[in-house]
Amino acid sequence: MSCPICAKPAQERFRPFCSRGCADRDLLNWLDGRYVAPAGDEGDLPEADAPLDHGPLQ
Ligand SMILES: [Zn+2]
Numbered sequence: 001m002s003c004p005i006c007a008k009p010a011q012e013r014f015r016p017f018c019s020r021g022c023a024d025r026d027l028l029n030w031l032d033g034r035y036v037a038p039a040g041d042e043g044d045l046p047e048a049d050a051p052l053d054h055g056p057l058q
Contacts (some may be wrong), residue, residue, distance in 0.1 A: 001010045003018035009015050017023040042043050 001018055002008065003010050003022050004016060005022035006018060008018040010018050010024075014020060014023050017026065
């Protein structure tokens with residue numbers, strides 16, 4: 001059996017992975033796929049729908 005992350009031979013201690021690092025990476029990949037909520041970087045996009053809210057400040 002080989003590691004699904006890097007295809008190296010799996011270590012019994014970390015099965016089915018070859019190391020702790022690959023096990024962690026798989027977990028992160030899984031979390032990334034499950035929690036797809038955008039971070040603050042993309043928070044600007046919805047504001048483009050309502051630019052008039054800040055228009056008449058002058
Ligand atoms: Zn690996």
